[in-house]
Amino acid sequence: MNIERFKTILLLAVLMLFMVPQRAWASYRAVATKGKLPGAFSVSATKQVWFSQGNLQYQADNGDGGSTWRFAIKQYDFVGDATHGNVYEKDVKTGGLDPSYENNRRIGLSVRLVSETMFPGSGTADDPYLITSVDTWNYLVNAGNTYSGKFFQLTEDISVTTMVTATFSGTFDGGGHTLTFNYTATSDNAAPFAYITGATIKNLRVAGTINTGYKYAAGIAAECGTTTITNCQSSVTINSSVDGDGTHGGLIGCQSSGTLTINSCLFDGELMGANTTSCGGFVGWVSNNSGYHTYISNSLFAPANITVTAYTFCRQNKSTLHLEASTCYYITPNWTASTVQGTNAGSMTTAALVTALNNGGTNWCNNGGNATPILIFDYIGNQSNWNAFTSGINAGIN
Secondary structure, eight states: OOHHHHHHHHHHHHHHHHHSOHHHHHHHHHHHTTSOOOSOEESSSSOEEEOBTTOEEEEOOOSSSOOEEEEOSSOBSOOOOTTTTOEEEEEEOSSSSOTTSSSOOOOOEEEEEESSOOSSSOSSSSSOEEEOSHHHHHHHHHHOOOOTTOEEEEOSOEEEOOOBOSOBOSEEEOTTOEEEEOEEOSSSOBSSEEEESSEEEESOEEESEEEESSSOBBSSEEEESSEEEESOEEOOEEEEOOSEEOOOBSSEEEEOSSEEEEESOEEOSEEEOTTEESEESSEEEEOSOTTOEEEEESEEEOOSEEOSOEESSBOOSSSOEEEOGGGEEEOOTTOOOSBOOSEEOTTSOHHHHHHHHHTTSSOEEEETTEEEEOOOOOOOOSHHHHHHHHHHHHTTBO
């Protein structure tokens, strides 16, 4: 940036500061200390405003009697086009925002209104919504939409501290990436997804730590209805202070309805809580209804550490658990399950275990001496792909 352009921008910034009412300036000073502002602000039940680079950000009335403007700390050059959520342009030059906005400000700037989604992509199988960052994950968290029939793709390893509390009924493809979920529960249900039904979760690794004194903590979803989980790895640590029934699960806390199908999945995290009982290595509990079914196949329970009282795979008292014992294995050398399910793989070599878990397929590999589900089948299209491939081979992935 040349010096003349810098001077011009600085002068405009100073002028705009004097145009902002004292209330807005006070708000700006308060929020600036937080480091990074969210990228979108709700201005109605169905609309959000994102501002392009160099503009101010508008904050709608939060219930204390007024709205405010403030300078953007995180700035955006691009919002999208008509294929990414019905984007509308609106120039605000001669009278503030239109009458539907509260507490209008007479400041000239351009904004873009987005009515449906901030995700790149269109939500189809061929063009899924992309979770590219913590911001896009948080948009999913706050959207309040079931996304039934919609498709999502995680494109990066991200670390989050927020849970999707609305029912999720779409397809979430982890793309072989890791979602690190660090969360301290203040009530029942603690997992990346609070409730999923009509959903598919695949190719996802979840890591992180959940601290809870409540029930239904899990690596993927606290509660589920009809759901398919395939090629997933839960490496989550659950630290439970519950004295008694915790109903925690390595993947699912409680299956409350429908049919749950789990295939080619691994739990290698930690289930900690010496006084916590009534848990499951994969599923903490299946509700008492003969119409509910749970299918688990080609899967491995190999916790890094465990002190809770639990079944190896799924806690239930009905005959509706369809566990393929010959293709489900556990390795728990220093812990005894309250009810043993599956086959003890403690004496098997990694190569033999991978062969058994594959069960004629190709969903498992030997990753540095550990049996691990293959979360995505990569292709080699450039030098970077090749470097990643050779690095994996050298690390012992085969």
